[in-house]
Every structure is written in C-alpha cells, then in structure tokens.
Amino acid sequence: MNDKQKKSIVKIIYRILALILAFVTSAELWFLNVGPYWRKTFNGSRTLFMVGVIYCITYWFFVKLYNAQKIGHYRLPELVFSQMLAFAIADFCLYGAAFVWFHDISRMKLLSFFVAFIIQMAVITFVIFVCNKLYARYSEKVNIVIIYGDEDYKFLIRKMEIKNYHYRIRECLDQHTDISRLCAAIEQCDDVYLCNVDAAIRNQVVLYCDSIQKDIHISVGVEELLTMGYDVSHAFDTPYIRNKKAPVEWYYPFVKRFFDIVCSLAGLVILSPLLLIVSIAIKACDGGPVLFKQERLTQNGKTFYIYKFRSMILNAEEHGARLASQHDDRITPVGRVIRALRIDELPQLFNVLKGEMSIVGPRPERPEIAEVYKKDVPEFSLRLKVKAGLTGYAQVFGKYNTTPEDKLKLDLLYINQRSLLFDLRIIFYTMKIIFIPESTEGIEDGKETAAK
Structure with a gap:
C-alpha cells in the first residue's frame, strides 16, 4: 500500500468517525428531549434512526460548505472552527425541530444541547488532531512548477509562501523557455500553474499535461469568465461553443x-x-x-x-x-x-x-x-x-x-x-x-x- 492510499484511508476514517459522532449525539439529544414521552416501541427506535440520518445530512452539508472534511489540507484551528460551525448550526436545527415536535419550550432540556455541543467539539478536536498527524506522516508538500507570461506570477508566489506547509515551488519558468525544458520540469512536479501564458504555449502545456495525467491550474481572464457557462451548438456540422446569456429566474428579484x-x-x-x-x-x-x-x-x-x-x-x-x-x-x-x-x-x-x-x-x-x-x-x-x-x-x-x-x-x-x-x-x-x-x-x- 503506497502513501497515497494510506492518506485516502485516513480521510475515510476521519469522515466516518465524524458522522458516527453526529449520529450518536443527535439521536441521544432527541431521546433526552422527546424520547422519554414516547413508549419504547419499534416506531420510537425508527424515529431516532431517522432523526440521526437527517441530522447527519444537515451536518454534512455544512461540513462540505466550510471545507471541514478536508483533513490534511487545513491546519487544526481552521478545521476545528469549521466543525464548530457545522455542529452548532446542525444542533440549532435539531433544537428547532424538537421544539416543533413537542410544542413546549419549558420542558426542553437546553443544558443537554450545550453539553452535547461541548462533547462534540472535544471529540472532533481529538479526531482531527490524530487524523492530521497520521495524514502528515504519509504526506509531502505539493511540488509546484509555475509557468508565467508576465510579472503577476509573483503575487501567486506570495500567496503560496503563506501556505508553505502545503506547497513547495520547485521552479518558475518563463513561457518562452524551450518546450522540452518546460516538459522536463512538468514531469518532476505534482501540479502546474499557468499565469497569463500566451494561448500557443498554453495549448502545448495543456496537451502535454493531459498526456501524462498531470494536474494543471490556469489563470482566467475577464473575457473568459464572461463566456463561462456555455453549451455546444450543432446547427452546422462544425461544432461551435455557444455562450448563452440565460436570464435569472423571473421570481429571483x-x-x-x-x-x-x-x-x-x-x-x-x-x-x-x-x-x-x-x-x-x-x-x-x-x-x-x-x-x-x-x-x-x-x-x-x-x-x-x-x-x-x-x-x-x-x-x-x-x-x-x-x-x-x-x-x-x-x-x-x-x-x-x-x-x-x-x-x-x-x-x-x-x-x-x-x-x-x-x-x-x-x-x-x-x-x-x-x-x-x-x-x-x-x-x-x-x-x-x-x-x-x-x-x-x-x-x-x-x-x-x-x-x-x-x-x-x-x-x-x-x-x-x-x-x-x-x-x-x-x-x-x-x-x-x-x-x-x-x-x-x-x-x-x-x-x-x-x-x-
């Protein structure tokens, strides 16, 4: 098993543990606030299961939104903060659902939600700490080659230097560098960044990166952003890209x-x-x-x-x-x-x-x-x-x-x-x-x- 596979296993373990924590705490909260007033029947157990599932879906939506699932890509404080927001919003939704179900706020155990949140944060912080350590053991910095057409690439370098724990810039090459030299540098890196490179050079680099399955990041100009969201026109036997300016939905404003x-x-x-x-x-x-x-x-x-x-x-x-x-x-x-x-x-x-x-x-x-x-x-x-x-x-x-x-x-x-x-x-x-x-x-x- 190589290091890449080991990192994938760490990611899976992290996500499974986070979802288990979310499921168990949400089901327990529902039982403490609503469960004691049911009879312990199959329907009650099924309801607890459904509450846990719905809670996990809500929680995971915000985990994805705040990038809290990206173990190894972010440092401990940011991952913990993202998880804190995801759990807090999901807990608030659960509290609202329990209130709607029970219709009596005086009998809701608000302290139980607070204690559950503390437990959630303590456990997930420990899980993040351990998984980040394991991920780092099998992880190396991403080797970057930057190919540039003007001086704007220096701004990219500054941003990468801030995250020097994740990126290692191997080379910065001018777009007019011999293509064989560019290809040799690309082979030795993990990711390629093209900063305002001329179309002819960009096409050659893109084709070569595609042939050797190398990830590539291309800077986008204003005119390219204006033509994003296209479809293909088949009005003729020559395909054209159609930039369709679809208006927003009529009800949106x-x-x-x-x-x-x-x-x-x-x-x-x-x-x-x-x-x-x-x-x-x-x-x-x-x-x-x-x-x-x-x-x-x-x-x-x-x-x-x-x-x-x-x-x-x-x-x-x-x-x-x-x-x-x-x-x-x-x-x-x-x-x-x-x-x-x-x-x-x-x-x-x-x-x-x-x-x-x-x-x-x-x-x-x-x-x-x-x-x-x-x-x-x-x-x-x-x-x-x-x-x-x-x-x-x-x-x-x-x-x-x-x-x-x-x-x-x-x-x-x-x-x-x-x-x-x-x-x-x-x-x-x-x-x-x-x-x-x-x-x-x-x-x-x-x-x-x-x-x-």
Whole structure:
C-alpha cells in the first residue's frame, strides 16, 4: 500500500468517525428531549434512526460548505472552527425541530444541547488532531512548477509562501523557455500553474499535461469568465461553443428583495443591543460621531451614501481618499476591534432596508477609487450589473486588499451564476470568514488602493 492510499484511508476514517459522532449525539439529544414521552416501541427506535440520518445530512452539508472534511489540507484551528460551525448550526436545527415536535419550550432540556455541543467539539478536536498527524506522516508538500507570461506570477508566489506547509515551488519558468525544458520540469512536479501564458504555449502545456495525467491550474481572464457557462451548438456540422446569456429566474428579484427586507429588519432588531454598545464605545473613545456616511457605487453606476460605524479618527481623509493599510495609524482602538469582527459594517443594514444595497452582492466601491482601478482594469465597471451587497462572493473568497482584477473576477463569477441557493450559500459561508483575520487584512503600508 503506497502513501497515497494510506492518506485516502485516513480521510475515510476521519469522515466516518465524524458522522458516527453526529449520529450518536443527535439521536441521544432527541431521546433526552422527546424520547422519554414516547413508549419504547419499534416506531420510537425508527424515529431516532431517522432523526440521526437527517441530522447527519444537515451536518454534512455544512461540513462540505466550510471545507471541514478536508483533513490534511487545513491546519487544526481552521478545521476545528469549521466543525464548530457545522455542529452548532446542525444542533440549532435539531433544537428547532424538537421544539416543533413537542410544542413546549419549558420542558426542553437546553443544558443537554450545550453539553452535547461541548462533547462534540472535544471529540472532533481529538479526531482531527490524530487524523492530521497520521495524514502528515504519509504526506509531502505539493511540488509546484509555475509557468508565467508576465510579472503577476509573483503575487501567486506570495500567496503560496503563506501556505508553505502545503506547497513547495520547485521552479518558475518563463513561457518562452524551450518546450522540452518546460516538459522536463512538468514531469518532476505534482501540479502546474499557468499565469497569463500566451494561448500557443498554453495549448502545448495543456496537451502535454493531459498526456501524462498531470494536474494543471490556469489563470482566467475577464473575457473568459464572461463566456463561462456555455453549451455546444450543432446547427452546422462544425461544432461551435455557444455562450448563452440565460436570464435569472423571473421570481429571483422579487424573492431577493423580500429576503433583504426581512433579514435587514430582523438583523436590526436582534442586534440592537450590540449596536448600542458599539455606539457608546465609539462615542466614549474620542467624542466624535458614531456613524459616518460615504458615497459609494451600486447597480448601473448609481451613487448612494453608505452607513458604517466610524472606525477611524476624525478627518481621516483630509489628504485624500485611500484604503486602510495594514498598520494604519488612522484607525482608533475601538475601530480595530470592530473592523476585525466586521461589526463596523452592520449599519449597512439600513442601506439594505432602503433598497440601496442587498444582503448579497459585490462590495460597493467608492467612485474615485473605482476610477483609479478602471485605468488598469477597464472592465471593472462590469461589477455594477447588480446591486451592491453587504457580503458577497468576492468578500467571502477574497480579502480587503485583494487586487481590483481579482475582485472583478470573483464578482463576475457570482453575477454569472447568481441564484437564491447561491446567495444562501454565501451567507452561510460569511459566518466563517467573519472570524478569519486574513479576510480583513489591509493594503500594504504606503499604498492608497489595492491596485498592483
């Protein structure tokens, strides 16, 4: 048995143990809260089995969503945090189902859910620790060869260096390197990355990688993203790829707006104590205003004033507009906390309620900064096809300092496949990235925008 097979066995064991834990704890919770009031019959046992199965399906959906099943690919803290979210959401759903079944919250054993959650986290943390250790024993870093056409490959190197526990860059080769030299390098690596390589070279490399069964990652341009989601046209005997611009479902705008109103109202009511505490803290910090408004862009280039908790000193932009940097001395002590936890964004719920923003959509950019970005990325305004959002695909999978071109690509991926289910997926994923410091990382010191 080779190391690859051993790693596959570790993955299977990890997933089986996680599902067993989910099944046992959910069935026990249901029995403790509902079971004692049944008679112990076959139907009761069958109900417990069905509860366990449904719970496991719900739990595993969020495990997949938060990538908690990828043992060996992520470090212990991130896997534990992802599992924590998956178990917490599944437990909450189970509690709601038990309440609907029993119709009496006073007889629900809330403490049992809390104890079960602690047990779940203790056991799954131990399982992750052991399985990660076993996986690492049979695992080596992924050997990477980068073939590049311009200087953008240096940004990829920086990102891989952050995850140096997983990647090892063997070589970086210019696209004009002799093809035999490229092929020899490819044979010695695990994965190949093509960064803005010319079409002729890309075709040769793709064909060679396919012939030797080598994984390949290809950078995507804006024009390629715009033609994603194609089908094949057989109108003639020569096949053509048809880029069909299918409109969103007719009900999508109405349901999305209804969802925005309900969520923004509920959020303002539920979070009102937190909003009050933050307001008092900001006022006590320097006596300045609690909120500030700033002009932003939304659908079709329309401007509006966004509301945010003030996280910077007064007159922070007296020398002109610029994004926050990694060690920005304009950010107040309270501001650092609320920015790290994304609390400064909460007043935007008022913008959502007014219809200026949506819960999910591209990040609203400032007009003057958008003009700067458009000089290097003329297609940047394509983000304005839809209403700006409180969270979105680029906010979830990008960072505060993600480059304008990459922001555009992420936003176009959302625009091209937006749906109610996709919006819901982004909202759930936002619950994870709120607590990841990298997602709020500022631009480099000395820069005014996230441009390269």
